[in-house]
Amino acid sequence: MKKKLLFMLALVVTLLVGWGATSTTAQAATDNSLARVQKKGTLVMGTSPDYPPYEFQATVHGKSKIVGMDVAVGQKIAKGLGVKLVVKSMSFDSLLVALQTGKVDMVISGMNPTPARKKNVDFTHLYYQGGYSIVVNKSEKGLYKDKDSFKGKTIGAQTGSTMYNESKKQTTDTKVKGMTSVSDLILALQSHKLAGVAMEKPSAQAYVANNKQLAMIPSHFNLSASDTSAAVAFKKGSTSLVTAANKSVDQIRKQDLVNKDYLPAAGKYLKTNTVNTSMWHYWKAFLTGVKYTLIITVCSVFFGFILGVLLSLARMAKGGVIKTALRWLATAYVEFIRGTPMMVQVMFVYFGLGLIVNLPALTSGIIAISLNSGAYIAEYIRGGINSVDDGQTEAARSLGLTNTATLRYVVLPQALKNIWPSLGNEFITLIKDSSIVSIIGVSELIFQSNIVRSDTYRGVAPIAVIMVLYFIMTFTASRILNYFERRMQHD
Template sequence: MKKKIGLLLAMLAALVMMVGVFGNPTSAQAADSSLAKIQKKGVLVMGTSPDYPPYEFQATVKGKSAVVGMDVKIGEKVAKDLGVKLKIKSMSFDSLLVALQTGKVDMIISGMNPTPARRKNVDFTHTYYKGGYEIVINKTDKGKYKNKDSFGGGTLGAQTGTTQYNAAKKQTKNTKVKGMTSQSDLILALQSHKLDGVAMEKPSAEAYVSNNKQLAAIPSNFSMSSSATSSAIAFRKGSTSLVNKVNQTVDQIKKENLVKKDYLPAAGKYLKTNTVNTSMGHYWKAFLTGIEYTLIITVCSVFFGFIIGVLLALARLGKGNFLKSLLRWIATAYVEFIRGTPMMVQVMFVYFGLGLFVNLPALTSGIIAISLNSGAYVAEYIRGGINSVDIGQTEAARSLGMSNGETMRFVVLPQALKNIWPSLGNEFITLIKDSSIVSIIGVTELIYQSNIVRSDTYRGVAPIVVIMVLYFILTFTASRILNYFERKMQHA
C-alpha cells in the first residue's frame, strides 16, 4: 500500500513538473524574483513532517500542541533573517516534495537529504547538519542484531521517501524492507514485533531510545554518500535568489555551531517535557480538537454530498433531448470515475493538483474531495430510491395536473428518501470513519491528533485505543439518531 502511495505521489509530482514547464514559460526569467516574492508576502511557509525527533516533533508548549525541534529553530532563524514571519505546515514526509512543487509550502526543513535525485526536482541550500544512521531494535534483541547484515530472514522498517529506506532496500540481503509514512508507526510496529528493526538517522534513534527503556540502538553500517547523511533546506526549482540569501543564514549557523550548541539542547528539553505526563487524559484537548474537525468534515461532506447526489441522480434519469442525454452521459461518467478511484488519491489530487491553480487550505480540500466522493455514491442510492417508487404514483400526480418538477419534488422524492434512508445513514456513518483519510494532507482530525499524541508521549498503543473508543462513540451515537428518524418516517 505504501509503495502504491509513493508511486502515485511520484506521478503527481511529474504532472506538476510538466505543468510548470509547459504552462509557465516565464519561470526561468522569474527565478530572481523568488526572494522578492517571499519578502513581499511577509510569510515563509515551512513544510515539515513532525514525527522525527529531535529534528521536528510535536510538544505541549504553554498548554497547546506545537511543532518544535532543531529544524524549527533553523526555520525561525531563516525567517528572521529574511524579515518575514514563519508559518509551519505539517504533512507526511513523502508529500513534502509535491507540496513544495505545487506551492503549498515555500521551503522544506525536515531532515531532508540533498541527494542527486532530489536535486533534479528542487533546489537545496548548503547542508546545515551532518549525522549518520542507526537501527532501533527492541532491547530484548540486543544480543541478536549487530548491524544491517544481522537481519537476514527478518523485516527492517524505514520511513518511506527517505534515504535510509532506499539504503535498506539496496544494501540488505534476504531481508524484507517495509516502509511507513510515520516514524511513530514504525516504532509501534517494532514494539508489537511486526518489525525487527527500524532504520533512522542517529539523532532520531537516540531520541527514541533515551525516552523508551524498551528500545536500543545499534550501528547501521550503511554505505552512504556525504549528501545522503547530510540535511539541507529545499526550495522550489529556480529559486536562485532565495537560496543564495538563505545560504548566508545556513553558513552562519554552521560557523557558530548553533545546531549542537543551541538547537539540539533546546529540542532535548522538549523531549524530556513530553515524557513528564504521558497519560491520555493529559491530551484531552488534542482528542477534542480531533473530534471537532472530524465532525466538521463529516457534516459538511454529508450536506454537499447529498446535494451533488440529487443533481447527479436526476441527470442520470433524464431522457429526451440532446441536452438531457449529454447531462446523463456526464453524470454517468462522473459516478463511474469517482467510484473507480481511491478516495485517498482524490484527496491528494484536490489538495495538490488543484493547488496549481487555486491555493485551497487543507481542511477545505478535504471537505471538497470527500463531498465529491460521497456525491457519487449518494447519487446511486437516490437513483435506486426513485426507481423503487411505483410508476402509478407518478401517473396519479400527473393526472391531478402536477408538473414533472412538482411530481418529483412532492411525490417521488419524499417516498424515495424514505426507502433509501438506511443507505444514506450508512453513508453518514462511513464518512465519519473515512474522514481519517484527510490526515495525509495535514488536517487535524482524530487520526492526525492521535499521531501527535504518539509523537509526544512515545506511547504507541494507548492513543490508538482512545481514538477507537471515540470513533465508536461517534458512530454509535449517529446510528441511534438515524434510527430514531427512520422510525419516525415509518409511522408518518
C-alpha cells in the first residue's frame, strides 16, 4: 500500500512538472516575472521551517514566527525589489512543485542547485556554502566514524534533499530512510529507529548544541560544490526576477552577511527556543491547531453531506438518457475517489488546480476532504435509502405525495436515522484525517506539533499532547453523536 501511495504521488508530481515544462519556452519569450512581483507588492517565499539555523519556528513576542538565515536572505531580496516578503510554510518535497504551479514566487530552504533541479527551475548565484555531517546518539558516538561505518544499519535524510540521494549512492550495505521532516528524523534517531541522520553541517550543529543526547560526526561524502551550497530557486524562465535577486545575493556574499549577521541572529533565536520548552508554553500553537482541525472537519462534513446526497440520488436515478448519464458519472466519481489516496487528492487540488485558480491552502484542504467525504457519504445515504421499506414509499404515494415530497418527508428522515452511526463515524474519521492537509502547510494539529518539536527539540512530548487533544475532540464528538442517536431511537 505504501509503495502504491509513493508511486501515485510521484505520478502526480511528474504530471504537474511536465505540465509546467510545456510552457517554459513561451514564458521565456514573455518574461514579466519581475514586473508581476513588483506590481502585486509581495514576494512569496516557500520554505520548510524544520531546518535550523536555515529556517525554523521561534516564539517572538508571544507569537510563532518563521526565522533563520534563509528568511534573512529572503528579506534582503524582497527589500532589493522594493516589495514585502511573505513566508509560506510547507513540506520540503512539495516546495519545487509549489514553485512550478505558482503557489510561491521563490524557494529558499537550504536548497542545493543540483544539475537535476536546474532542469526544472532557475537558481540565483550561491549565497552560502557549507558542508555535511551525520548526527548520532551521543551514547553511540564511539561506534561510528563516517558514512562507511553504518554497514548493516539504517541512516536517515530528508526526502528530496541532496543528502538523501547521495546517502543512497555513496553508502554500501546501508539502508537509507527518507522522511519529510528533520524533526521526525531526529525523533527516529533518539528512539533508535535510525543509527544516524545526514544533514547540512550548520543544522547538525544546531541540533547538537540544543540537545545533549546528540553528537555529530564527519560524513566524508564525496560532494561537488553545488551539492554543498545553497541558492534561491525561481520558476523556470523568470530571468528578470533572477537577475534582480542576484544583485542582493551578490551583496550578501560580498559583505559575508550570512556569517556576520544572519547565522548569529539565528543562533539567538535557537537559544530563546530552549529557555522554556514546556508544552504549556506552546498552548497557543496547540489551540491554533485545534481550531483549524475543527474548521476543516466541520466544513468538510457539511459540504461532503450535500455532495453525498446529490451523488446518492444520481446513482439511484433510473430511466432516460440524462438520468443514465448522471448515474454513470456519479458511479465513476465515487469509485475513483474511493480508489485514490486522500493525500494525492489534497496535493492535486492545491497544486494541480493551482495552475488554473490560486486557491489558499486551507480552502484547498477543505475542498479536497469534502470531495473525498462526499463519495463515502453517498454510499452511506444510498444504503440508508435502500434500507427503507418499499411499503413506506407506496403508502406516501397513495396519500397523494409526489416523488420529491415522498423522498423529502418520508424516505430521507428514516434513512438518516438508519445511517446516523455511519455518519458519526465519518465525522470522527475526518477529525483524524484532517492531519493530511499539513503537507500543504495548513496549520492544523500535526503541523503545529511539528512547529513545537522544531522549536523545542523535544520529539515525544508534542506528540503526546496532540494525541490527548485528538482523543478529547473525538471522544466529545462521539458523546454528542450518541446523544442524538438515542433521541432518534426514542422518536
